[in-house]
Amino acid sequence: MADKQSVQSTTMLGNLDHNAAQPTIDELKPDYIEERFRVDRKKLEQMLQGSAESDENAEVFFQRVMGESKTQITWPSKLKIGAKSKKDPHIKIIGLTEDVKNAKDQILSILDTKINRVTLKMDVSYTDHSHVIGKGGNNIKKVMQQTGCHIHFPDSNRGNSIQEKSNQVRIL
Incomplete structure (x- = not known):
């Protein structure tokens, strides 16, 4: 007489050779x-x-x-x-x-992330970046809010370092 698990396996897979190794639940x-x-x-x-x-x-x-x-x-x-x-x-x-x-x-x-997404790269003189951004970032925040775009200024322009400045601004 077969136990309960063997009966369940038989009904799921048809007639099994009871002498052969029974498949585990994971294999099923x-x-x-x-x-x-x-x-x-x-x-x-x-x-x-x-x-x-x-x-x-x-x-x-x-x-x-x-x-x-x-x-x-x-x-x-x-x-x-x-x-x-x-x-x-x-x-x-x-x-x-x-x-x-x-x-x-x-x-x-x-x-989908790729539908209707465009990146515009443009050169704006790095000396003008602070004027476009505005005090506390208020100018650029207002523009981004009204247009629904994200505007990225290069991080390399922060501070008074003597490294090369970048003019490239990205609008996403």
Whole structure:
């Protein structure tokens, strides 16, 4: 008479040769993969805040994608809104290869970092940088807020060092 675990294995795999080695539960599980990728910080912040621009908030969106794709998704649900760091956050998806691909495609269709992103590099004399930036950075902060762009001045220009100064300003 077979024990309970043998009966379960038999029903899952059909008739097994009971003299052969029985597969373990781990051997019966499908192969899962884990994929990590970056998403657009600004779009995710808007989704977390539940702004009018996105149709659904982040919780509802990710739960829907998990249900449709049969995957497990981890996202930064407590992302600090408006943080000085402009690094794009990571999303992690775990599941079967095809399911992970489908979930990633759904997420990137809304939160892709590469859509509509342009970097403009221009030369502005380093002697004018302080005038453009303004006292306490107020001028440049106002411009960045109104345009939704990030403007980066070279760090090598800080202070009174005698090293070579750079004129290149990046607008992201």
